[in-house]
Amino acid sequence: MQSPDFTLRTFLGACLLVVFSIGSWELYLRHLGFQPAYNDEADFWAHERRKVYQAKDDATVFIGSSRIKFDLDAETWMQETGEQAIQLACVGSTPLPVLHDLANDEKFKGKLIIDITEKLFFNFSPSPYSRPNDGIKYQKEESYAQKASYHIDWFLQTYLVFLDKENFTLNPMFGKLPVPKREGVMLPPSFPSGFERVNQYRQSVITEAFAADTTETRKVKNIWKFFGEMGKKKPRPTASQIDSLLSVVQVDVQKLKSRGVDVVFTRTPSTGDEIAGENFAFPRALYWQRILDTTQCKGIFFTDYPEMAALDCPEYSHLDHSGAKIFTKKLIEILRNEHAWALKNQN
Numbered sequence: 001m002q003s004p005d006f007t008l009r010t011f012l013g014a015c016l017l018v019v020f021s022i023g024s025w026e027l028y029l030r031h032l033g034f035q036p037a038y039n040d041e042a043d044f045w046a047h048e049r050r051k052v053y054q055a056k057d058d059a060t061v062f063i064g065s066s067r068i069k070f071d072l073d074a075e076t077w078m079q080e081t082g083e084q085a086i087q088l089a090c091v092g093s094t095p096l097p098v099l100h101d102l103a104n105d106e107k108f109k110g111k112l113i114i115d116i117t118e119k120l121f122f123n124f125s126p127s128p129y130s131r132p133n134d135g136i137k138y139q140k141e142e143s144y145a146q147k148a149s150y151h152i153d154w155f156l157q158t159y160l161v162f163l164d165k166e167n168f169t170l171n172p173m174f175g176k177l178p179v180p181k182r183e184g185v186m187l188p189p190s191f192p193s194g195f196e197r198v199n200q201y202r203q204s205v206i207t208e209a210f211a212a213d214t215t216e217t218r219k220v221k222n223i224w225k226f227f228g229e230m231g232k233k234k235p236r237p238t239a240s241q242i243d244s245l246l247s248v249v250q251v252d253v254q255k256l257k258s259r260g261v262d263v264v265f266t267r268t269p270s271t272g273d274e275i276a277g278e279n280f281a282f283p284r285a286l287y288w289q290r291i292l293d294t295t296q297c298k299g300i301f302f303t304d305y306p307e308m309a310a311l312d313c314p315e316y317s318h319l320d321h322s323g324a325k326i327f328t329k330k331l332i333e334i335l336r337n338e339h340a341w342a343l344k345n346q347n
Helices: 004-031 042-053 066-071 074-081 096-103 127-141 144-159 170-175 208-212 214-232 239-258 272-281 288-295 321-337
Strands: 059-063 084-087 111-115 262-267 298-301
Touching: 042 059, 042 084, 042 127, 042 144, 059 066, 059 096, 066 111, 066 321, 074 084, 074 321, 096 127, 096 239, 208 214, 214 272, 239 262, 239 288, 262 288, 288 298, 298 321
Parallel strands: 059 084, 059 111, 111 262, 262 298
Antiparallel strands: none
16 A cells, blocks of 8 residues: 555656646747737637627727738727727638627627628638637627636736647647648648737737748648638539628618617738639629628728738738738728728827
């Protein structure tokens, strides 16, 4: 029979081994230049969703896909406008579930920017609806225990790099191993760790190291190419599908406008092969313009403004942090001067 002293020593030894292993991993990640980031899960989305009831001149809500999540710099927005940027966009997703959720929430009476990525907005497969629907469901059903757990997780993620589930836990690390391709086996693409880091405002940020590394940016360009080739195999949306989708959008936007909500659509930058493919598959006059005509809303399309059109997307689809700051300042200028938006700081 083992003595109590031996059991205690074993337990303490195991604890020291765990602390040493975790500490070494944390120090190694920091040595590589990574800083703490936040896990963009349903609880984080739900936390931000609860902020939409602020006074109209205190906040603006942003919905859409990953581009507005990368391209809208929350700190620049707050500095320039004196308002909070509430980020409800979801990567790889359509904004339609969130638009519908806000439209049917009588308590929401603020300002709303809807960003359009045509290949996701006019997508009729279940995948682009998954993340926003998960966030909405979680927000409606979240328990007090889950809310408490969120705040504990938030505190720990503020200080510890290795808690980033998308990059530094076992599954994503295994996914980045250079496993040879096998015939008939399709593995999901693995994004480089520096491509997306999520900050405290739920903004996605491209690291400077990633943006400067052509090898890493090429990997993501190849991922977009892979998705593009898959998209070509899918049937094109039919006219009746598009009409049906736009009729739902029209009803939702009208509900918002009837409550005094200011609504503006945006089209954020893409470059290179991405914009070329998008222009071919989704001609502006047939898709973007139809959204504006159907909803009777104003829109901001990036190519109409030289400062926005000149911005570079390192991997063709998203702005880096410096580009996001420029984009955000120009967006604010356009909203003030061309759309008469009442922003708190009227420079």
